[in-house]
Amino acid sequence: xxxxxxxxxxxxxxxxxxxxxxxxxxxxxxxxxxxxxxxxxxxxxxxxxxxxxxxxxxxxxxxxxxxxxxxxxxxxxxxxxxxxxxxxxxxxxxxxxxxxxxxxxxxxxxxxxxxxxxxxxxxxxxxxxxxxxxxxxxxxxxxxxxxxxxxxxxxxxxxxxxxxxxxxxxxxxxxxxxxxxxxxxxxxxxxxxxxxxxxxxxxxxxxxxxxxxxxxxxxxxxxxxxxxxxxxxxxxxxxxxxxxxxxxxxxxxxxxxxxxxxxxxxxxxxxxxxxxxxxxxxxxxxxxxxxxxxxxxxxxxxxxxxxxxxxxxxxxxxxxxxxxxxxxxxxxxxxxxxxxxxxxxxxxxxxxxxxxxxxxxxxxxxxxxxxxxxxxxxxxxxxxxxxxxxxxxxxxxxxxxxxxxxxxxxxxxxxxxxxxxxxxxxxxxxxxxxxxxxxxxxxxxxxxxxxxxxxxxxxxxxxxxxxxxxxxxxxxxxx
RNA sequence: UCCUCCUUAGCUCAGUUGGUUAGAGCAUCUGACUGUUAAUCAGAGGGUCGUUGGUUCAAGUCCAACAGGGGGAGCCA
Numbered sequence: 001x002x003x004x005x006x007x008x009x010x011x012x013x014x015x016x017x018x019x020x021x022x023x024x025x026x027x028x029x030x031x032x033x034x035x036x037x038x039x040x041x042x043x044x045x046x047x048x049x050x051x052x053x054x055x056x057x058x059x060x061x062x063x064x065x066x067x068x069x070x071x072x073x074x075x076x077x078x079x080x081x082x083x084x085x086x087x088x089x090x091x092x093x094x095x096x097x098x099x100x101x102x103x104x105x106x107x108x109x110x111x112x113x114x115x116x117x118x119x120x121x122x123x124x125x126x127x128x129x130x131x132x133x134x135x136x137x138x139x140x141x142x143x144x145x146x147x148x149x150x151x152x153x154x155x156x157x158x159x160x161x162x163x164x165x166x167x168x169x170x171x172x173x174x175x176x177x178x179x180x181x182x183x184x185x186x187x188x189x190x191x192x193x194x195x196x197x198x199x200x201x202x203x204x205x206x207x208x209x210x211x212x213x214x215x216x217x218x219x220x221x222x223x224x225x226x227x228x229x230x231x232x233x234x235x236x237x238x239x240x241x242x243x244x245x246x247x248x249x250x251x252x253x254x255x256x257x258x259x260x261x262x263x264x265x266x267x268x269x270x271x272x273x274x275x276x277x278x279x280x281x282x283x284x285x286x287x288x289x290x291x292x293x294x295x296x297x298x299x300x301x302x303x304x305x306x307x308x309x310x311x312x313x314x315x316x317x318x319x320x321x322x323x324x325x326x327x328x329x330x331x332x333x334x335x336x337x338x339x340x341x342x343x344x345x346x347x348x349x350x351x352x353x354x355x356x357x358x359x360x361x362x363x364x365x366x367x368x369x370x371x372x373x374x375x376x377x378x379x380x381x382x383x384x385x386x387x388x389x390x391x392x393x394x395x396x397x398x399x400x401x402x403x404x405x406x407x408x409x410x411x412x413x414x415x416x417x418x419x420x421x422x423x424x425x426x427x428x429x430x431x432x433x434x435x436x437x438x439x440x441x442x443x444x445x446x447x448x449x450x451x452x453x454x455x456x457x458x459x460x461x462x463x464x465x466x467x468x469x470x471x472x473x474x475x476x477x478x479x
Numbered sequence: 480u481c482c483u484c485c486u487u488a489g490c491u492c493a494g495u496u497g498g499u500u501a502g503a504g505c506a507u508c509u510g511a512c513u514g515u516u517a518a519u520c521a522g523a524g525g526g527u528c529g530u531u532g533g534u535u536c537a538a539g540u541c542c543a544a545c546a547g548g549g550g551g552a553g554c555c556a
Contacts, residue, residue: 102507169556
């Protein structure tokens with residue numbers, strides 16, 4: 001019977017009254033041959049287990065090493081020492097699993113995130129990653145809670161897809177064809193008719209197109225699932241496998257879309273603030289310590305908690321691409337030629353440095369940029385009346401960059417077909433997508449939010465590889 | 480993929496203008512102590528200096544290539 005254990009988080013909240021309890025967990029430190037700091041993952045706060053001198057044999061004491069797993073039964077008493085309200089006076093201590101101290105790589109000291117990334121299978125046992133993954137869990141739960149409360153239908157869009165028309169990025173191929181002796185057509189090309197699905201298939205880069213199919217019948221839907229991009233991206237904000245949330249709403253325009261995105265972001269941050277306060281406080285302290293190492297100029301003005309509160313309490317800044325270009329063009333930063341890429345002409349895509357200037361220097365809050373030039377955006381985005389811009393929106397977050405990308409979709413069949421032709425999108429392969437416009441089309445809109453970027457923003461972790469349990473990046477798929 | 484920096488003990492790092500047996504803190508092991516808080520004190524073990532090749536009487540130190548990692552950029556979420 002293992003389920004009679006009490007979780008340490010729960011135990012630390014009780015009044016110590018000599019009650020007998022059983023806890024299980026891993027040793028964080030063992031001090032003085034007497035005091036075990038025991039952690040079971042329910043909280044970063046350790047339980048102090050006291051093994052009275054002389055009551056336990058040396059054989060047992062020797063086996064209590066960092067990260068050994070224990071079952072401890074004892075009585076809960078007020079702590080004699082400082083630093084904790086209560087402690088567990090042990091009566092029975094059983095080693096569930098030994099841990100060879102000479103081989104175990106984690107020590108009770110600060111480790112670099114780079115080192116911990118190399119032992120990602122064990123990094124859950126650190127305070128930092130314990131906090132990060134409890135916060136990640138809370139955010140994931142809040143995503144479902146938010147949409148459920150709003151009457152959205154959770155839709156499972158396919159992981160394997162035959163459509164590669166969206167052009168959201170390079171795709172991973174899915175095949176059962178042999179690498180040698182690949183079946184060929186007479187012209188030498190690969191004969192996908194022999195493949196598992198009878199055609200070329202890939203891992204999805206977005207559930208949006210299928211999401212639109214569901215939204216144009218069920219009304220409001222969202223997806224929340226893994227997404228794959230085979231880009232050779234080596235940055236602190238890209239993964240080859242990541243999780244994306246994609247709501248899609250029928251009878252909605254760009255403004256509805258931006259409203260939902262802003263409300264959504266504030267909601268899930270607020271949920272984490274209420275339900276993960278201890279973990280966020282810990283992460284805030286961690287971030288503050290890290291920032292102390294940086295030169296004054298690079299430090300952020302607000303701490304993590306302040307930053308999250310600020311985002312929840314203030315309206316996001318909304319402006320069009322055209323207005324943004326104007327601000328950037330007239331900025332002293334641009335006039336003094338401090339940008340690596342100077343802002344001159346309308347129509348060019350914004351560089352990271354420009355986005356960061358807008359978000360971190362000019363407005364100092366999240367920014368919703370709308371109505372981008374059609375030439376730098378996707379075919380499905382709704383054409384504005386000016387004929388030059390489309391009803392797109394990006395949400396830029398301080399320190400993270402683009403956290404949301406979305407748009408009102410082009411619901412007018414003739415306009416959509418024209419755009420697809422211009423952009424060389426094969427309309428015949430997209431017959432099912434076009435059917436939504438053919439049969440009772442409606443204005444609709446949606447967006448994609450990168451879940452890991454959201455977790456980064458909330459936890460203050462600066463590298464995206466530290467907010468997903470087992471990161472997949474170019475040349476890296478260990479564990 | 481491009482630019483740039485880094486790679487020395489299990490971890491974090493020092494190592495002068497190239498010059499004998501490569502150092503520190505923490506961790507580990509042994510012993511002492513025992514109400515500790517990343518316990519303390521004493522002692523011990525632990526390194527083909529990322530890999531390969533080159534320059535040199537002599538390379539951790541200089542040069543080149545490769546590998547891995549960090550930071551920045553592009554692609555984006």
